[in-house]
Amino acid sequence: MIDIASFMMAGGRMIASERIQGVNDNMAKSHYHEYYELYYLEYGKRYHMVDDSIYSLNSGEFIIFPPYSMHHSYGDNDVPFKRLLVYFTPETVMVPEVLHIFSQSAGVYRFDTKTSQSVHFLLKEILKEQEDAEGYHFDAMKMLLNQILIKTARRSDETAAPENQSRITEILHYLHNHYSENITLEDLASRFYISPYYLCREFKRYTNSTIIQYINNIRIIHAQRLFMETNRTITDISKEVGFSNVTHFNRVFKSIIGMSPSKSRKQHADQKEQG
CATH class of the missing domain: 2.60.120.280 (Regulatory protein AraC)
Known part of the structure; x- marks a missing residue:
């Protein structure tokens, strides 16, 4: 579509x-x-x-x-x-x-x-x-x-209430609140008392995404917000949203947004000046 x-x-x-x-x-x-x-x-x-x-x-x-x-x-x-x-x-x-x-x-x-x-x-x-x-x-x-x-x-x-919570929605809620931490598949499965295989299968069925892809999307969203709302360095922001090094952050950011963090920040700044 x-x-x-x-x-x-x-x-x-x-x-x-x-x-x-x-x-x-x-x-x-x-x-x-x-x-x-x-x-x-x-x-x-x-x-x-x-x-x-x-x-x-x-x-x-x-x-x-x-x-x-x-x-x-x-x-x-x-x-x-x-x-x-x-x-x-x-x-x-x-x-x-x-x-x-x-x-x-x-x-x-x-x-x-x-x-x-x-x-x-x-x-x-x-x-x-x-x-x-x-x-x-x-x-x-x-x-x-x-x-x-x-x-x-x-x-x-x-406003209407969401559907009744399931195990996956509980996991999603956890990820949205702990995205900046080092989250592994094994730790997540253990925390919610399910097998890693079942977790991966059900997570993919609900979100059409792997757990790592989903976490990275959350991290990049928050990084973009910080670019717009603060003057902090890209390195500091990458650490705050959960990346261990800025090189990995730059690579993931570009794969999701289609441009580098520095170019994205400049684009937001230019749009703000024009607005």
Whole structure:
């Protein structure tokens, strides 16, 4: 599945929309963005693994992911689905208090039929503005988006709870809290009283990722945040997020992000100056 909206964002857009439908179209592994994502399920049923929690999403429900939130979606076999999404940067949100609400953690919203239809209508209007590209279409998209966010913020206490915790979600929670430590497969299996073979198999089934890949993704996410929020050296940051030497950190960072840590930091600095 080609995500055209993500290419738009990579090209400098502050807001982009896209509608996609499919069946048996599951993400290969967890990923994250440097911007927000609003994912509205028009029909079908999908599951979303977000950091260390799993949520189910039914027709007419939507989820908002904050930046740097690891997530991937998947569905049951042969169940078709259609979703409408909007990517947006923090700068597009007009009310600071609203931005703060959605920056905390991902949330699934299950509104009554009337409110859900209202959100759906506004999302379709955002996509239409993008496709028509008439005068002031970006401003119109921004205004429509903020209507959705304000509607949702007013009912932010109605977010749905994740699915019941399983052994794997407990392990994911542990990894998100201890990613900077030296975690081995044997230690992890022993801590949760399961065999290394079973742990690897079930972890791969839930996350489409190996344990090492998942830990490295968490570490790189936190490293990127530290690049943006501090002036600390790359060596210091690599140690803080759990790498024993900066050479290994540089190699893993480039394999995940596609560029070196120094180039990524410069890119963030340039974007900040331009903004």
